[in-house]
Amino acid sequence: MKFTEKPISSLVADRTAQRVVIVDQTQLPFVVEQRVLLTWQDCAEAIRTMRVRGAPLIGVTAAYGIALAMLYDATDESLLIAKSALAATRPTAVNLAWALDRMQQLLASTDPAERADAAWQEADHIAAEDEKNNRMIGEHGLAVICEIHKRTGRVVNILTHCNAGRMACTEWGTATAPIYLAHKEGLPVHVWVEETRPRNQGLITQWELANAGVSHTYIVDNAGGHLMQHEKVDMVIVGVDRVSRRGDVANKIGTYLKALAARDNGIPFYAAAPISSIDMAIEDGVPEIEIEERDTSEVSMLRGWDRHGYVTDVRLLREGTAISNPGFDVTPSRLVTGLITERGIFAPNDLVSGVATETSK
Known part of the structure; x- marks a missing residue:
């Protein structure tokens, strides 16, 4: 897709840097400002305040929120806390619950020692599927x-x-x-x-x-x-x-x-x-x-x-x-x-x- 200006991505995930970079959509179109999300709490805040918005992007952001949570604490308790908090941010968009349920289903059967990599990989898959699905739409x-x-x-x-x-x-x-x-x-x-x-x-x-x-x-x-x-x-x-x-x-x-x-x-x-x-x-x-x-x-x-x-x-x-x-x-x-x-x-x-x-x- 050719734009007259190079388009900025709504979200970029960086596994090496252990961060997610979003466009703060509360500032658009007046200012194009990026924000760095380092924790699941950052992701929850971004969704709740509509720094990220749109049902598909909310789901993708929530998936990366779980991935960030697993980087720091891969226990069942940490997974449940992060999932519950993220799910409460925006009740109408069903993609939020869908992405969180998908992440939990995968991680529940994954050894805690492997959850960080598995979670990030699954979030990447969800993001890639969104792009593919939108093209087909x-x-x-x-x-x-x-x-x-x-x-x-x-x-x-x-x-x-x-x-x-x-x-x-x-x-x-x-x-x-x-x-x-x-x-x-x-x-x-x-x-x-x-x-x-x-x-x-x-x-x-x-x-x-x-x-x-x-x-x-x-x-x-x-x-x-x-x-x-x-x-x-x-x-x-x-x-x-x-x-x-x-x-x-x-x-x-x-x-x-x-x-x-x-x-x-x-x-x-x-x-x-x-x-x-x-x-x-x-x-x-x-x-x-x-x-x-x-x-x-x-x-x-x-x-x-x-x-x-x-x-x-x-x-x-x-x-x-x-x-x-x-x-x-x-x-x-x-x-x-x-x-x-x-x-x-x-x-x-x-x-x-x-x-x-x-x-x-």
């Missing part, structure tokens, strides 16, 4: 974009919400992978990038697309429905934090409204995610998926450049104002056209059987 999503372009003969306009891009994963992104591949293939694409209040994570998507040379326009969240009404959107593609077995999609707050508008205007609504984002223990996502309630300061404060070019935070609301800040919502499966996974695109009703069939091949 991109290939399957590209087919949808190609079909739309073939049918319309014009630029394909794609609306996305939040950031399910390179910074949310180890590479490619989920929702952005098809876009990057379409751009690479020379297909004319244009992306409507929603700001995604309250954390304005659309800024990260805009920053990524600008670096990749992909045509895009930044819009406020409430403009999406208007654009759909006026036939300026050909498809919606978003990322995922958790998917129920029947295909309900938990994603950044505001996603549900985009799906409603898409359905009302006959626009396909796709969610892109690896199979690891599917929670087979949850049937009905609306009542069963735990929704994280985030700090109220995310709503009351806003970050940007002042007129002198300095990054600054400003207060939007008076102290003491009652604020509710749910981080996610759940889009019912009836509004989802398809789930784009590394194993193909599945209609919600075919998700469980389709995944099982592909797995058995």
